[in-house]
Amino acid sequence: MVESGDVREIIIIGSGPAGYTAGLYAARAMLEPLMFAGYMSGGQLMLTSDIENFPGYPKGIGGPEMMMELREQAERFGLEVQDKNVDSVDLSSRPFAVTVEGETFHANAVIVSTGAESIWLGAEGEEAQKGRGISTCATCDGAFFREEEVIVVGGGDSAMEEATFLTRFASKVTLIHRRDVFRASQVMYDRAAAHPKIEIKTFRQVSRWLSDDKGLSGAVLVDPRDGSEEEIACTGAFIAIGHKPITAFLGGQIETDDEGYILHREHTMTSVPGVFAAGDVVDTRYRQAITAAGMGCQAAIDAERWLEAQHD
Numbered sequence: 135m136v137e138s139g140d141v142r143e144i145i146i147i148g149s150g151p152a153g154y155t156a157g158l159y160a161a162r163a164m165l166e167p168l169m170f171a172g173y174m175s176g177g178q179l180m181l182t183s184d185i186e187n188f189p190g191y192p193k194g195i196g197g198p199e200m201m202m203e204l205r206e207q208a209e210r211f212g213l214e215v216q217d218k219n220v221d222s223v224d225l226s227s228r229p230f231a232v233t234v235e236g237e238t239f240h241a242n243a244v245i246v247s248t249g250a251e252s253i254w255l256g257a258e259g260e261e262a263q264k265g266r267g268i269s270t271c272a273t274c275d276g277a278f279f280r281e282e283e284v285i286v287v288g289g290g291d292s293a294m295e296e297a298t299f300l301t302r303f304a305s306k307v308t309l310i311h312r313r314d315v316f317r318a319s320q321v322m323y324d325r326a327a328a329h330p331k332i333e334i335k336t337f338r339q340v341s342r343w344l345s346d347d348k349g350l351s352g353a354v355l356v357d358p359r360d361g362s363e364e365e366i367a368c369t370g371a372f373i374a375i376g377h378k379p380i381t382a383f384l385g386g387q388i389e390t391d392d393e394g395y396i397l398h399r400e401h402t403m404t405s406v407p408g409v410f411a412a413g414d415v416v417d418t419r420y421r422q423a424i425t426a427a428g429m430g431c432q433a434a435i436d437a438e439r440w441l442e443a444q445h446d
């Protein structure tokens with residue numbers, strides 16, 4: 135194991151909107167932050183072509199383009215970014231240790247902004263249509279499907295919420311669920327089931343996505359009880375079967391909820407004093423770029439104030 139250099143004031147783990155905003159604020163506060171950008175530098179927005187709901191871009195902006203601009207802005211003030219993945223951390227004593235590809239770095243404070251991954255179905259043809267018709271975020275992408283037919287896959291509250299939300303744009307929403315028992319609360323289910331634009335199909339799973347030269351064109355659905363198949367036409371599909379926060383590398387050293395989302399103790403500080411968390415890695419509710427960025431700002435300010443109090 136290689137020990138690396140001096141103790142930094144702040145290490146930021148993750149380079150989505152939360153991480154870069156934390157980096158911008160920490161850099162402007164002269165804390166000389168070091169960021170490990172991770173396996174997907176730029177985060178989830180690297181997967182999307184159009185962002186229409188981030189303030190300041192009246193004509194919309196491509197995801198990768200926006201993330202490059204956020205990075206450039208933070209680097210201008212001195213954020214140091216290494217495009218490497220953090221393997222593990224030792225938060226048992228200060229300064230904290232962060233191990234990256236066999237090298238250990240130390241910092242007085244750490245901001246965790248490693249985001250969350252949407253759980254995808256993994257059906258045949260899915261990879262090619264991600265971001266081109268198949269999405270995991272109706273709030274983000276629903277408006278691209280005005281007067282089109284879409285499907286929603288899932289049986290929980292998120293699926294009901296996404297289906298109901300999509301009726302604002304789509305001409306028809308078909309909700310597909312593999313069983314006839316729903317995890318969704320009765321009130322959410324009833325609202326979706328009663329909507330004239332929503333049709334609910336139970337005992338159906340997507341076995342294959344269909345596409346033409348314009349993008350997604352439909353799906354082959356299979357009935358898990360007898361294997362019979364049917365085709366459904368759709369130009370948009372929203373998979374709402376859950377998210378998984380990226381916290382395994384923390385080795386259980388920070389308090390999380392049952393699903394692994396980091397819990398805040400005081401403002402954005404976690405159960406370990408000096409360790410802060412921001413963005414989708416703590417957020418089970420909003421999961422938006424602007425909310426992640428806002429929390430990144432909060433985490434950097436909280437870290438700055440906490441560090442100042444330690445040095446008094």
Ligand SMILES: Cc1cc2nc3c(=O)[nH]c(=O)nc-3n(C[C@H](O)[C@H](O)[C@H](O)COP(=O)(O)OP(=O)(O)OC[C@H]3O[C@@H](n4cnc5c(N)ncnc54)[C@H](O)[C@@H]3O)c2cc1C
Binds near residue numbers: 149218424
């Ligand atoms: C297809 C799609 C479209 C979307 N469209 C929109 C939209 O239009 N508008 C909107 O507001 N939101 C949209 N969202 C949601 C938005 O992308 C997220 O809410 C936002 O990116 C969360 O930011 P974050 O900084 O918390 O995490 P993320 O963007 O998830 O970034 C996490 C970062 O952590 C890094 N990381 C993970 N593990 C490690 C590790 N061990 N070491 C180092 N780094 C690590 C990753 O490399 C990544 O850089 C969309 C999401 C998806 C998937």
